[in-house]
Amino acid sequence: MSRIGKAPINVPEGVSLTLEGQLVKVKGPKGELEQAIDSEIGMILEENVLTFTRPTDHKDHRSKHGLYRSLVNNMIVGVTEGYSIKLELVGVGFRASSQGQDLTLSLGFSHQIVMRLPAEIKLEAETKKGANPYVLLQSHDKQLIGTVGAKIRSLRKPEPYKGKGVRYSGEQIRRKAGKTAAK
Numbered sequence: 001m002s003r004i005g006k007a008p009i010n011v012p013e014g015v016s017l018t019l020e021g022q023l024v025k026v027k028g029p030k031g032e033l034e035q036a037i038d039s040e041i042g043m044i045l046e047e048n049v050l051t052f053t054r055p056t057d058h059k060d061h062r063s064k065h066g067l068y069r070s071l072v073n074n075m076i077v078g079v080t081e082g083y084s085i086k087l088e089l090v091g092v093g094f095r096a097s098s099q100g101q102d103l104t105l106s107l108g109f110s111h112q113i114v115m116r117l118p119a120e121i122k123l124e125a126e127t128k129k130g131a132n133p134y135v136l137l138q139s140h141d142k143q144l145i146g147t148v149g150a151k152i153r154s155l156r157k158p159e160p161y162k163g164k165g166v167r168y169s170g171e172q173i174r175r176k177a178g179k180t181a182a183k
Contacts, residue, residue: 005065009073011048012080019043024072028079031120031140035075037068078140085149086169089133090158096133098125103135107156107166115152120144134169 011017015028024043025034037043041064042053052069054061077083089096095106103123105113117123120139127133135152139145149168158165160176167173 003066005052005054005062005069007069009050009069009076011045011050011076015076015080017045017050017076019045024075026072026075026079028076028140030079030082033075033079033141035068035071037072038064041065041068074142078142082138082140083142083145084136084138085145087135087137087149087152088167088169089135090167091156091164094133094156094164095127096125096135097127098123098135103152105135105152105155108164113155117148118144121148 015026017027018025022037022039023034024037026032040055040061042055044051044053050072052065052072054065089105089107091108093106093108097104101117101119101121101123103115103117103125105115107113117137120141121144122138124136124138125133126136137145137149153166153168156165158167158171158173160174161178163173163175
């Protein structure tokens with residue numbers, strides 16, 4: 001039995017949740033999101049408590065039960081609190097700057113990388129002397145911010161020898177020993 005799928009979702013004050021057939025719309029102080037739900041998964045909204053039901057204990061039904069409950073819960077958390085991802089640029093000469101929704105990265109290539117970020121993401125990039133440059137992404141959409149963060153990280157993944165590259169803040173990099181000099 002799915003433990004995640006069985007847990008009810010409490011809809012907080014200031015958040016409006018509407019069910020239109022198999023479409024869930026959530027509107028809150030930080031934004032508005034919608035998600036289509038599989039027709040086999042049922043939803044019941046009673047007194048600001050949303051519960052999900054499934055027809056059988058088939059493996060497919062069990063997996064979708066927990067999946068859609070988590071997606072809707074992430075939407076509610078997103079429109080009330082929001083999500084943020086901080087990326088650090090570790091390496092000599094690595095820089096980041098932002099202007100509006102354009103992110104400009106210098107990652108040791110022969111050219112600068114310019115990315116245009118979606119309007120739903122708030123961007124902040126800073127390069128301080130003596131500290132690693134960082135990029136801070138904030139949004140109400142967890143799926144979108146995760147995708148954009150992974151895309152930025154994929155431009156220069158951290159390498160295992162010196163640890164240079166773009167990494168999430170607090171991410172642990174498995175380091176390898178380099179060559180040893182012969183005696």
